[in-house]
Structure formats: structure tokens, C-alpha cells
Amino acid sequence: MTVRHQNPAAEAAAKLGGATTALVLEPSPPANQTEPFFADDPAAIPADAATTVGPTSAADRTWAQVVAERPELSGWAADRWLAAYRPLSPVPDRYCEARNAYHRLAYSVIAEARRCANTKFGLRYTRGGFGTPFFGDDQQVRVQDGLLVVQQGAEVRHSAITSLRAAGEFVGVQPGTAAAEHDSPPLGDVDSDLGASRSTGAFLAEWFGFSWAVLEELRVTPGAVDAERTQLWPGHFDPAAAIGDVEQDQRATYGCSPGDDAHDEPYLYVGAWGEVDREDPYWNETTFNGASLPYAALVGTDNAVQTALNFFRAGLGRLRGRAD
Structure with a gap:
């Protein structure tokens, strides 16, 4: 690209x-x-x-x-994940290490650039990767095709991804932890090479594009009340949106994790805000209060977007009292 x-x-x-x-x-x-x-x-x-x-x-x-x-x-x-969806790709080699490298870059440099401008740090899917919404003087910081890109007005600059310090200097921020969460990898040595492989960068771009296609359709599903905007939370490094009536104990976070310490591969999740019926096999997750669908259930399907929507809508229906 x-x-x-x-x-x-x-x-x-x-x-x-x-x-x-x-x-x-x-x-x-x-x-x-x-x-x-x-x-x-x-x-x-x-x-x-x-x-x-x-x-x-x-x-x-x-x-x-x-x-x-x-x-x-x-x-x-x-x-652009607008239509004619392609099948999801196999997980690349040495994925966990490279995923954590992009995770560190996301919260410490890319989100930090937006936070310094307007206090916000939520990120988005961008073609070929992920990045900020436009902020300030029409500026966007993004990862595209395994490169770090700064677009401001009509000017576009790009750099190889090496260390966090080099990335921060290129963007114009000090690598920070304001957007980090409890499950973020440590900031670590900002001078060492991140090891952000371009193969994992391409895989994450595909995953985030897929995630946005799914979650945006979920937001407009009948019964999806009080749907938040879809955001890629840099601390967790997952696209997600909270949906449902909190007063009726029906609210949950619907997300698409690229993987974490408890899950080596990407997975979908429904994180219920209230109690769930653990006798229902749908609520299968043991590391949090909710349900998950592994990547293996998506990668071999003809229409992974529809499979994901079916999973999310099953959770939405259960929380609204209509177990399907």
C-alpha cells in the first residue's frame, strides 16, 4: 500500500x-x-x-x-471493509510478541498524541492499520502497512517503526502511560527495538477492519439501545462498544480483542455489566463475566462478519430476556 x-x-x-x-x-x-x-x-x-x-x-x-x-x-x-468481505487470515508467527509491540505503540505514542491535543485517547480503525481520529489542525497519527504515519493538512510523513523513543520524536510527543490500563504490556525500554513485524501489522489491520464492520452493524441492530460509539481503546487494544439499558441490567461491552495474556489469539467477547445465567452454555468465559468466541470459529467461515454478528446478537437477546 x-x-x-x-x-x-x-x-x-x-x-x-x-x-x-x-x-x-x-x-x-x-x-x-x-x-x-x-x-x-x-x-x-x-x-x-x-x-x-x-x-x-x-x-x-x-x-x-x-x-x-x-x-x-x-x-x-x-x-476498506465496506463490502465484499475477504476471509480472515491465519495468525502469523510470533504473533503475541509483535501484538504487544503494537499495543505499546498504541497507548504510549499514538493515543498520547491525541490526548495532548484534546484530552481524548480513543483510537479508530484506519485502512492498513489503526490510528487517531483527526484532531487539532487536521492531524492524524496512524499505523499504515507497518509504518508510522503523520498526516497534517496536505502533508504526509512516514517512518519505519523502531523504538518508542524514535516514534515519539517522529510524532512529537514523549512516550507516556496515561492511556495504559491494567492489562496493557509495560512501557518497557523506550530505546529498544519494538519488534513490530509488518506481518502482524497487516494482520491487525485486517482484524480491526473486520471488527469495525461487525460492531457498526451491531450498533444499528433493533434493540441495541444506548449504543456507544465504537472505539479502539489503546489501553486494552481492542475495538468495543457498550450497548444496552443499564437500569434494566441489560448493558454489556461487545468487543473484538486481538488477544491478551489469557488468550493468545483474537477473540470476540460479550462482557456483561450485571449477572448472567451460568447454566446457559453461551456464557462460557472463565476469565471475565461473559461469553467469548475464539478466532478458530471465525477464520474458517465463509462469512466471518455474519458469524460474529450472530454471536453478538445472541448475547444481546439473552441480556434483553429473549434467549435465542
Whole structure:
């Protein structure tokens, strides 16, 4: 992938032409300066949009419908996890070590750049990796194709990922731990090489794109009340969204972990905020209060997005009192 200036919403609009509003999964410039999020919500339906094409069933037309009519767009849509989904890839060699390297980079440098600008540290899926929403003077810090990228206005710079100190100097921050969590790998030696392999970078990019496609559709599922925005939490290093009525004890966090100390491979999870029926085999997770689906259940399927949605919706239904 060539590192270049990115404006995902504008690129998608150019594919459609006309007055249709094109919705995507990735953040786009300009920077959103509105509290409390200081970020765009790229898949959400704008109140002033006449007609929309988007990645979820909430749009007037989905990208899958557009691709069915214009198959020449299938590769473009697949690259952005908008439609024509590709099968998930096998887990690369030495994955855990490299995943932890990207995790350290995410909370200590990439999230830190956003936090220093507006106090927020949530990250997003970006094509070829992950990064910040646009902030400040239309700036974005991201990982793309295993490289560290800074885009500001029309300027785009990129660097190899070596040490945390070098990454911080390139971005313009001191590596920090403000966005770290209890399950984050330690900051460690900021001068040593991270070992952030490009094969794991590509794998994480695929996982985060898949995660966004799933979670954005889950957010618009009937009955998914009080759905939060999908964010990649840098401390946990997982895309997630909380959904459900907290007063009715139905709220849970629905997430897509790339793996952690208790799970070597990626997995989906439903982390219930209240009690669950442990006699129901759905609630199978022993390391937290909820349910999980292993990567092996996704990697061999023809439609991993639908498999994931089925798993999440089963949890959503159970918490709403409708065990399916």
C-alpha cells in the first residue's frame, strides 16, 4: 500500500458521484472540534443527509448493494471493509510478541498524541492499520502497512517503526502511560527495538477492519439501545462498544480483542455489566463475566462478519430476556 494523503469519506463520495452521502468506517478530515467526542462518527446517518450509502443496514443503500451493481468496486470496498468481505487470515508467527509491540505503540505514542491535543485517547480503525481520529489542525497519527504515519493538512510523513523513543520524536510527543490500563504490556525500554513485524501489522489491520464492520452493524441492530460509539481503546487494544439499558441490567461491552495474556489469539467477547445465567452454555468465559468466541470459529467461515454478528446478537437477546 502506498502511503499518501487519506480522506476516506471524500474518496468514497467520488466513487458514487451525485448528491448521495457516502458513509465509511474510517475517520476523515476535517478535525471535529465538538465536545464531548472531538471526533466524527463516520458510519452514522447524518440528520441532514437526503440519501445515503453506507456500510450498515441503517443507510438507504449498503455498499454491498452498490458492489452487486458495480462489481468493479469489489476490491476497493473489500480493502476498506465496506463490502465484499475477504476471509480472515491465519495468525502469523510470533504473533503475541509483535501484538504487544503494537499495543505499546498504541497507548504510549499514538493515543498520547491525541490526548495532548484534546484530552481524548480513543483510537479508530484506519485502512492498513489503526490510528487517531483527526484532531487539532487536521492531524492524524496512524499505523499504515507497518509504518508510522503523520498526516497534517496536505502533508504526509512516514517512518519505519523502531523504538518508542524514535516514534515519539517522529510524532512529537514523549512516550507516556496515561492511556495504559491494567492489562496493557509495560512501557518497557523506550530505546529498544519494538519488534513490530509488518506481518502482524497487516494482520491487525485486517482484524480491526473486520471488527469495525461487525460492531457498526451491531450498533444499528433493533434493540441495541444506548449504543456507544465504537472505539479502539489503546489501553486494552481492542475495538468495543457498550450497548444496552443499564437500569434494566441489560448493558454489556461487545468487543473484538486481538488477544491478551489469557488468550493468545483474537477473540470476540460479550462482557456483561450485571449477572448472567451460568447454566446457559453461551456464557462460557472463565476469565471475565461473559461469553467469548475464539478466532478458530471465525477464520474458517465463509462469512466471518455474519458469524460474529450472530454471536453478538445472541448475547444481546439473552441480556434483553429473549434467549435465542
